[in-house]
Every structure is written in C-alpha cells, then in structure tokens.
Amino acid sequence: MTLAEQPPRRVHVRAPGKVNVFFEVGPVEPDGYHRVASVYQAVSLYEEVSAVHADGFTVAVTGDVDVSGVPTDDTNLAVRAARLVAEHAEWPGGIHLDVHKGVPVAGGMGGGSADAAAALVAVNELLGAGLTGTALHALAATLGADVPFALLGGTAVGTGRGDELAPALARGRLDWVLVPDAEGLSTPQVYGTLDDLRAAADIGPVRRIPSVDPRVLQALRRSDAAALAEVVSNDLQVAAIHRRPDLGAVIAQGVAHGALAGIVSGSGPTVALLCADAAAAASVARAFVDRGRAALAVHGAVPGARVVAVD
Template identity: 65%
Template sequence: MTLASSPDRVHVRAPGKINVFFEVGDVQDDGYHDVASVYQAVSAYEDVYATHADGFTISVDGVVDVSGVPVDDRNLAIRAARLLAQEIGYPGGVHLEIHKAVPVAGGMGGGSADAAAALVACDALWDGGVTPARMQQLATRLGADVPFALMGGTAVGTGRGDQLSPALARGRLDWVIATTRVGLSTPDVYRELDRLRERSAPDIAPPRGVPDVDPAVLQALRTGDASAVAAAVRNDLQDAAFALRPELAALRDLGCDNGALTGLVSGSGPTVAFLATDATAALDLRVTLAAAGFDALTVHGPVPGARVVG
C-alpha cells in the first residue's frame, strides 16, 4: 500500500485493565519495584482516531472527566505516535482524537490504552507494517502497562509489569468499577507501601525475594469460577492506598456489604473494582454505589487488546 492509497482515518479501540493480583517486591536501587501481576482487560474502552497531519496534535474528550489529561507532548499517545514515526522513518505527522471512557488517573491504564491504540492506529494509517513482536517492544519503551493494552485478554506481568505471558481465563467475569473524584499519586502509594513495610518489619527479617503470582489465582481464572477468583485476588498496594485515602476502605466495605464477592483497589488506585456473581448482580451493585454518590460503571472481562475498528 502506498501513502496515496492509505486510509484517511483509522479508528482503534483499546481496553482498560484491572489488576486481579498484584504483588510488589522490595524497592530497587533505582527507586523502582519489581512486581508480579495478573492483568485482565475489561470493557471500558478508549477510542483513538488517527488522521494525517503535518505535525503531531491531539484532542481529548470523553464520558469521564478529562480536564487533567495533557494535550501536548506530555500525552503518552503523542509520544507513541512520535516513537512509531521514528521507527518506520515516516516524515509526516498525525492528529489523534481520543475519546475516553476509562477513568483518568484511576489505576486502570487509560493512558496506556491510549498509547497502545495510537501505535496501532498510526501503523495502519502510515502503512508501517510493524510486526506484533516489534510493536510489543516499542510499547515497553512507553510504559509498563502499554504492552498489556496491546495484548488484552488476561496475562501475567513480571519485572516492571511489562514482561507478559498470556494466562488462560475461561468464561466471563463481571465487575463494577467505582471511582472517586480525587486521584492518588502512584509514586506516593509506593512510598507509603515502603514506609508501612519498614515500620512493620522485625529487626531482622528474611528477604521477600522475587515477587511471584500466587498459583491459586491462576487456577481460579482457569476454572472461570467467580467465587474462586474472589477468594484468590490480592493487591499489595491496597493497604498503602487505604492509609492515604481511608474513604477507599469505606467504599470497599460498602460494595462488599451490598453483594460484591470481593472488592480491591485496582493498581495504585483510587479505583475500587468489585467482582460480582453475574451481570445482573453487577448492575444492582452499580445502582447502589451510584445512589451513594460514587461514579460507578459495569464492565466485564476478559476482552481483546487494541484493535482496528471497521
């Protein structure tokens, strides 16, 4: 395909994610932590439209509050487009229209989904021909959650969360996502985790070693049994998020008292994800949480990663 015959506008949809399991290792010399995570892509989507342009520009709207989303080179989607242009030697630019439905700064990877969608959209728009393996490598350079937004489904992430292996997950899990209007800084949550661990550790403590995924959560996902999944989920960042924002613990308790099988902070928060027995129970819980003043939506997983639409 030549540039003259390439599409004028490409639409790509990419999912947000929930961390079904999240174990955090000790802080490393560079200040980062190794993690072991189980991601599940869920049906809260980011829609990115790419059109030809001389430079690199972006516009953002959505059904969630987008007032804090940058519309310059700080936006990860613009950085993704520039990276792909550099990779394939493309001399032009792109305009990206982003329509957001994943809560912003909520620990659900919305910005990473935008970046993954931008990579796929620009590759199609510019006829880049980048292989899936190379696309994953480029995604890794943009951030730990971007490779999973490309992959979708359910996956185990290790290292910084970007070393991915697909995980078998049967059936459908129904979730209710509840968000609050005040965000949480990811670095602050990790610092609070380190502080809590240092305060609670004995004088001489054995090393925790390399973080790993509990086999129980993988077995539960293979069975597709929501109750078994609920019994196995865990997030090491949750106590730190609760310490910084005690109202999140109250939100978790409210959901669990009203029919959720379990509730946990997704990623570093402040989103709380509730696992329901089925779609009907999820809708009932959403109504309850909305009546209590929370922004809530129902989603299901797993769903595919970033894909061209149409």
C-alpha cells in the first residue's frame, strides 16, 4: 500500500516523566556500565507524542520547557523508536512525529525516554503492528534503561541496568514538588564523577550487587510520605551536587519551605521534594515561585505511555 492510499490518521500518546524515589549504583563494570537498584515513580508531568504516516522519518519538537538542545535528526530517541516498530511491521514508508515536551530536558526525569516509549506505542497503533506489551518492552530495553519504565508507569523496582522491572505495590498518592534547572547535567558525566569520587575514597563503600532498601517498599505500600521521607536516597546525588553545589541549597530551601525531604532526581539537575499532601506541595511550590524560581507541584503514581486520541 502506498502512502497516498493511506487514510489520514494521527495517533496521540502521552507518557510521564519519573522521579527516582531510591537509586543505588553498583561499581563500574568492565564494559563501563553500572548495575543499579532503583524505585521509579511516574509523575503527572508529561511528554505528548503524535505520529502520522509520512514519506520519511522526521520529528518536530515543541515544549513548555527549553527544547533547544533536543536533536531533530535520526539521533532523536523517539525517531529511533519509530524506526524499530516500522521495521517490525515491515512498513515501507516513513513516520512523522510531533513531540511536545513537558518534562525538563536533561533534567534526570526521563523525558527523552518518555518520548521513546510514547513513540513505540503511537507507531504500533498507527501501523496496526500488533506488538504485545512484552514485545514493546523488549524494543524499549534496546533504546535505554529508562524507556521500559516509561512504558509501564506506576511505581516499579528496576534492577540490572534499570530495565529489569517489577511493579511495586504502592497504594494511594504521593505529592512532589519538582524544581527544574535551566542548565542540564550529562548523565554519563555524573556517573563518571561518582566513579571518580569512589576511586578517591571520598565516598563508599559500595555493594557490587545493589539492592533496594526494604523500608522504601514498606513506606510505599502504606502510602506513608513521612516514613518514605526518612529513606529516600540517590547514590548519584553526591556526584550531581559535586558538579552543581547549588542543588544542595535547593534541597535545603525546599525542606525549609515545608517539604518532608528532597532528592536529586536521577542524574539531576531537577530536584524532587516529597511533601505531606497536595496542599503542602502547593505551598512549597508557591514559596519557590514567589522567590522567582520555577517549581511544579505534581503527584504519583500515574500510568505509563497510553493512547489518548486517534484522529
């Protein structure tokens, strides 16, 4: 079937950003990667991706955040995802993607991974490829460690390189305030700084096989924000703050404004502040905004990549 014979059709998918409630990093492996043990939570800050038939593979990027650093060529993760599904569907044409970003770029919240997850779901629906959730997960894992979680959503434990996922039993709602930063941090550089700090014995020791603190899972099961605040942890935080000392000040300010605890999300620089409830989150966010700093009150857990419209 040629492109001209295809009916006009657009599939719109929404995928969430995430915070790392807990993140333990093992030592660097011979291949340069690290084993991790993580608890991810998908939060109500979204990437929007639409897919249509086209003659080639292209992407246009807009956003509520600065998107100047987002590639629009074949290196874009969403384009790579679209190509993967098209290859499996043996689709002879192309796909055009419209990406609207709501998750800070290079902010440690998995925005690019959410784009890729949304593109997988959108192109699968657009082409009628019939790929199962398991098949999409396998494709997602080839694109990056955070992509499978963006498909799954909710709250999950990630092991291996973060892509071996098991849903976590998490009842109720957790409220967060996200404090983004215009100056992104490179994930590989943050990992490199962590390795350097460990090699210099500035921090440590480190377990070869990382694991999730069971108290984190217990707090999530009870939806107990106060208990969770006592055990949130991120091994990458010390490296992110080493590169950006101001992030430590943001966490301290958030707690002073009424947050229960603060943590650098992923490799940063976004800071995630855990709050007692929605009213507390609104108050903390307002305190930052009143002082001229962007802050967003969000909640978790929310679903992963989902089709929201087919035109």
